[in-house]
Amino acid sequence: MRAVESDICIIGSGITAAMVAARLSAERRARIVVVEAGAEQPPPARFFDLRRRYLDHGESPWPNDHIDGLAADGMQSRSMCVGGMAMHWGGVTPRFSPEDFQTRSACGVGTDWPITYEDLDPAYQAAEELMGVAGEQGPSALDPRAQPFPLPMIPLSYNLERLKGWTDSAGIATWSQPSAKLTRASGNRGACCRSDTCFPICPVGAKYSPDMTWRTLRDRSDFELVPMTLVRRLRTSATGARIEAAEAVDRRTGRTVEFRAGTFVVASGYMWSPTLLLWSASSRYPNGLANSSGLVGKYLCGHRNVQAFIELPMRLFPGINAQHSLLSKQFMRVPEGARYIRHDLRVWESAVGREPRLAADGNLLLGDEILRDWRERTNASTARVRAYYDVLPDRESSVTLDAGRHTPWGDPMPVLAWRDDPVSRDTRGVTEEHIRNLFSRLAAAGGGRVMRSGVDNFQDHPGGGCRMGSDPSTSVVDSHGRAHDHDNLFVVGAPTMVSASCANGTLTMCALALRSAAEIGRNLPSRS
Amino acid sequence: MALSRRSFTKTIGALAAALGAGARRLAAQARSPNEQTPTGLDAMLVMALAEAVLPSDLGRDGCARVGRDFVRWAISHKQGAELLHPYGSAAISHTTALPLAHWNRQLRELDSAAREATRSSFAALGIPARAGLVRNALGGERISGLPSAAAAQHVAIALISRFYSSPEATDLCYQVRIGREQCRPLSTVSHAPAPTYARRGASTR
Numbered sequence: 001m002r003a004v005e006s007d008i009c010i011i012g013s014g015i016t017a018a019m020v021a022a023r024l025s026a027e028r029r030a031r032i033v034v035v036e037a038g039a040e041q042p043p044p045a046r047f048f049d050l051r052r053r054y055l056d057h058g059e060s061p062w063p064n065d066h067i068d069g070l071a072a073d074g075m076q077s078r079s080m081c082v083g084g085m086a087m088h089w090g091g092v093t094p095r096f097s098p099e100d101f102q103t104r105s106a107c108g109v110g111t112d113w114p115i116t117y118e119d120l121d122p123a124y125q126a127a128e129e130l131m132g133v134a135g136e137q138g139p140s141a142l143d144p145r146a147q148p149f150p151l152p153m154i155p156l157s158y159n160l161e162r163l164k165g166w167t168d169s170a171g172i173a174t175w176s177q178p179s180a181k182l183t184r185a186s187g188n189r190g191a192c193c194r195s196d197t198c199f200p201i202c203p204v205g206a207k208y209s210p211d212m213t214w215r216t217l218r219d220r221s222d223f224e225l226v227p228m229t230l231v232r233r234l235r236t237s238a239t240g241a242r243i244e245a246a247e248a249v250d251r252r253t254g255r256t257v258e259f260r261a262g263t264f265v266v267a268s269g270y271m272w273s274p275t276l277l278l279w280s281a282s283s284r285y286p287n288g289l290a291n292s293s294g295l296v297g298k299y300l301c302g303h304r305n306v307q308a309f310i311e312l313p314m315r316l317f318p319g320i321n322a323q324h325s326l327l328s329k330q331f332m333r334v335p336e337g338a339r340y341i342r343h344d345l346r347v348w349e350s351a352v353g354r355e356p357r358l359a360a361d362g363n364l365l366l367g368d369e370i371l372r373d374w375r376e377r378t379n380a381s382t383a384r385v386r387a388y389y390d391v392l393p394d395r396e397s398s399v400t401l402d403a404g405r406h407t408p409w410g411d412p413m414p415v416l417a418w419r420d421d422p423v424s425r426d427t428r429g430v431t432e433e434h435i436r437n438l439f440s441r442l443a444a445a446g447g448g449r450v451m452r453s454g455v456d457n458f459q460d461h462p463g464g465g466c467r468m469g470s471d472p473s474t475s476v477v478d479s480h481g482r483a484h485d486h487d488n489l490f491v492v493g494a495p496t497m498v499s500a501s502c503a504n505g506t507l508t509m510c511a512l513a514l515r516s517a518a519e520i521g522r523n524l525p526s527r528s
Numbered sequence: 529m530a531l532s533r534r535s536f537t538k539t540i541g542a543l544a545a546a547l548g549a550g551a552r553r554l555a556a557q558a559r560s561p562n563e564q565t566p567t568g569l570d571a572m573l574v575m576a577l578a579e580a581v582l583p584s585d586l587g588r589d590g591c592a593r594v595g596r597d598f599v600r601w602a603i604s605h606k607q608g609a610e611l612l613h614p615y616g617s618a619a620i621s622h623t624t625a626l627p628l629a630h631w632n633r634q635l636r637e638l639d640s641a642a643r644e645a646t647r648s649s650f651a652a653l654g655i656p657a658r659a660g661l662v663r664n665a666l667g668g669e670r671i672s673g674l675p676s677a678a679a680a681q682h683v684a685i686a687l688i689s690r691f692y693s694s695p696e697a698t699d700l701c702y703q704v705r706i707g708r709e710q711c712r713p714l715s716t717v718s719h720a721p722a723p724t725y726a727r728r729g730a731s732t733r
Contacts, residue, residue: 054612055709056601057623057678063610071618078618088613157717183714193711200612204711317721319698319708356692356701358685359671366659370688371583374701458616 002250002257004226006033007524009246009261011231011276013038014084015506016493016513017267018210021217022130023517028524031222034214035248035259037230038081039064041211044188047203054200061201062087067230067251069408074416075271076458082227083210084269086506088200090323091180091207093133093507094344095124097332098144100501103392109340109423110392113498114470114479115515121146123511123518128178131208131510132186135178142173142329151183154192157320159349163383164326166312167347170445174326174347180208180507188212194321228252232411234264234280234289234489242488243289249409263520266466266491267513270300273495274399274465275414290466290483290491295476297399299467300418301500302459306343306435307386309352312448316381318351331387331438332502340423341431343389344503345438350384353377353451382451385442387435388502391459394419399465418459461505463497480519481512492516567602567628573635574599574687576651580658581684582691585700594691598677601690602626605678623678631683638665699724 007030010017021032041062042050050061065087066078079085098117103110121144128135129150136153137143153176156164160176167174181198182205185191189212190204198207205212217223231248246259266273274297278288288296328345356374358365365373397419401412420428436453443450469475472484481496483489493509496516501508565571575595582591607625641661642650650658662684669682677693680686691697695708704721 053604053609057605057609058611058676059606059609059623060612066620071620075618076616077613078620079613155714155717158720161718192714194714194717195711196709317702317704317706319695319706320721321714321717322708355673356697357673358688364663364666364671366581366662366688367655368583368585370692371585371701374692375703378702456616460616 002255004033004224004257004259006031006224006259006261008032008263008265008520009259010034010265010267011246012036012084012266012268012272013082013210013214013225013227014267014269014493015086015089015210016509017084017265018086018213019127019130019510019513020265020267020492020517020520021223022213023126023514024521024524025217025220025223027527028521029222029527030521030524032217032224033259033261034223034225035229035231035246036082036225036227037251038067038079038084038227040082040227041065041087044205044211047201047205051195051197051201051203054197070413072271072414072416073402074418076460076462080272082214082225086208086210089207089209089506090199090504091202092325092504093128093131093135093178093180094327094329094503095143095145095178095511096501096503096505096508097142097329099333099342100499103340103390103499107334107340110421111467111469111474111498114468114475117144119479120508120511120515123515124507125150126514127507127510128180130514131180132182132189133178133180133507134183134192136176138175138327138329139173142333143175149178154179154181154183154321154324156326157194157324157349159316159318159320159381160324160326160347162314162316163347163349166314166383166446167326167328167442170442172328172345172442173330174328174345177325177327177346178507179324182206194324196319196322198323226257229257230409231259231276232279232409234266234276236282236284236289236486240284241486243486263488263490265516265520266489266495267493268495270462270465270494271399271414271416273491275401277466277491278399278401278414279411290476290485290489292485293473293476295395295467295474297414297465298395298397299393299464299498300397300399300416300459300462301391301393301464301497302418302462303388303391303500303502304459305386305388305456306432306439306453307384307456308436308439308453309350309451310383310385310439310443310446310448311353311451312381312383312443312446314381314446315379316349318349318354318381320349322349324348329503339430340427341389341434342502343387343431343435346386348384348386350382352382352384354380354382380448383446383448385439387438388460388504389431389435390424390499390502392421392424392499393464394421397421397464459500461500463494463500463505463509466491466495467498468496469498479515481516482519490516490520565599565603567599567626568632569599569602569628569683570632570635571595571599572651573639574683576658577635577638577662577684577687578691579655580662581688583700584655595687598687598690601677602628626678627681630681631686634665634683638662641665 013036065081134151135149192206578595
């Protein structure tokens with residue numbers, strides 16, 4: 001059996017693991033080992049070619065970014081690789097709103113976080129600086145921040161300028177969506193060149209992805225990233241108070257590897273983090289580790305969305321910077337006395353309904369006819385609008401283990417069940433109707449019409465499963481991600497979230513991870 | 529008796545002179561007449577098809593270029609490559625083989641139909657006549673939107689789809705230089721795209 005010793009053992013190599021490792025490596029003298037179940041991903045030298053093949057053939061730029069046999073029921077993405085899901089994220093980085101952290105005290109629903117927006121603000125700023133976030137300051141009442149964005153905003157495209165005029169006319173304040181995309185080149189990273197493929201691959205490194213951090217850290221002698229190695233169990237000391245080892249299997253050889261460390265950091269996302277704690281059940285902890293509350297795997301959170309395509313009588317030119325959008329947080333604040341309905345709003349240019357086609361009125365088009373038909377339909381334009389709306393998590397929104405299904409290594413597979421808490425269940429219909437009405441109002445303000453709208457039923461940007469709190473009987477970890485039950489065990493990022501707001505969650509997950517890193521490193525020697 | 533490559537090209541060139549400008553140009557552009565690519569696609573027939581189904585704004589050179597791009601694209605297609613995961617889904621799917629046998633048969637059928645009707649090859653016909661044959665061939669297809677080129681059941685639709693999914697087609701439609709999917713400075717993003725001018729065969733690619 002191979003044994004690997006370190007001060008800090010981080011399980012998972014996704015974006016929150018990268019935040020923790022980057023912060024600790026910069027500030028503390030410590031040996032850090034990162035264990036990743038998945039495989040290495042291609043180096044930047046191949047990004048242009050991978051992007052070309054994606055554009056030409058639809059191929060994934062990240063082939064084999066998952067592990068066969070680990071597709072759980074209810075999961076949304078199978079990405080499990082060095083860099084994790086953020087190898088193909090869109091790079092969108094809104095902060096949550098202050099209200100998100102205090103829904104119970106402010107609105108009488110959900111559960112308050114043990115921290116406020118102001119508590120998290122410095123970590124938000126640190127995450128934005130680490131990733132290189134470009135943003136525009138929104139109205140300070142809706143979008144407060146103590147310091148300016150690290151980088152100038154991504155300028156609005158010609159199309160977005162015109163769409164902003166439209167939303168202004170409807171009385172809705174919108175601004176440039178903050179994004180982890182460099183607007184100025186830095187180091188090995190190029191500036192955004194609006195190549196339109198942020199998702200799934202940025203060819204110039206303008207968009208932050210965790211592989212950037214891993215490439216930097218791998219040059220250091222006190223850092224090691226161990227890929228293709230699946231941690232199957234955390235083992236406690238004789239007293240049970242501390243974690244002494246992570247038992248893993250090397251997927252290449254099938255051999256056992258044991259990781260011993262002073263501190264263990266579980267950074268394995270909303271599903272695999274609670275799964276690992278549940279897999280680690282023992283005679284002392286028959287319900288799994290860190291689970292005296294019985295809440296490991298509970299309170300999974302996310303948000304749904306309503307989106308629409310709106311035809312507008314203006315001429316836009318789709319493709320100028322197609323993945324960039326306008327953002328509004330105007331609807332993330334519930335008016336006093338109003339029903340609990342919260343959502344964000346984003347607006348994109350779109351080509352939907354204006355694509356070339358092969359037939360009109362049942363007649364085949366060829367040659368100049370296709371082009372003529374297409375041109376005639378581009379005098380009007382399409383805007384895509386989407387609102388993520390708050391879904392408060394129910395206790396039974398959960399990850400549990402399925403005794404009837406096993407991984408290739410014999411461990412029970414996780415199974416996901418998504419449940420809205422009663423308030424969200426009761427308000428789902430009116431919330432979606434409210435958003436559709438908003439879209440109709442927007443369309444009317446622009447002299448346009450809603451072409452079509454729909455709801456994505458899955459819960460996006462999932463989190464929870466090891467939620468944070470001050471009370472060990474109602475939470476799994478404290479506000480720094482430290483397990484209430486084991487003082488050298490941290491869970492970081494998405495699993496610790498109490499709720500998922502109504503905006504993309506990655507920046508918040510990163511900020512939480514950096515806040516955890518500060519606590520993890522507190523007793524380690526400083527580099528300075 | 530087998531002709532040498534040079535004499536074969538010369539013979540085809542003479543034939544082309546008798547049959548019209550389209551064939552002359554095609555004979556000149558093909559590295560050798562009826563060249564078979566690794567996909568089995570007949571490059572000259574593909575180019576003749578491109579002229580029949582793509583917009584005339586592309587001009588002859590533009591159509592030839594799009595035809596060559598189509599053949600290159602077909603050659604570079606791999607079966608069994610992992611497709612991009614759909615957003616919000618754990619499904620994994622893979623590319624399938626292109627229906628090259630169908631596409632080759634369809635090209636040959638267009639050529640046969642031309643020879644039956646006019647005693648000339650498909651490539652030697654004028655563009656309206658070629659388009660007419662394509663219309664006949666597509667008569668049985670259920671036509672609506674453009675499928676992806678790889679999923680097209682007819683080679684003509686595959687070629688049309690490949691072209692119309694390109695940034696070049698977008699610029700041609702809007703008659704401005706949007707440059708979709710191309711790396712270009714962020715500093716000019718707020719400007720309206722510069723107009724293109726109707727130059728035959730103009731390319732922004």
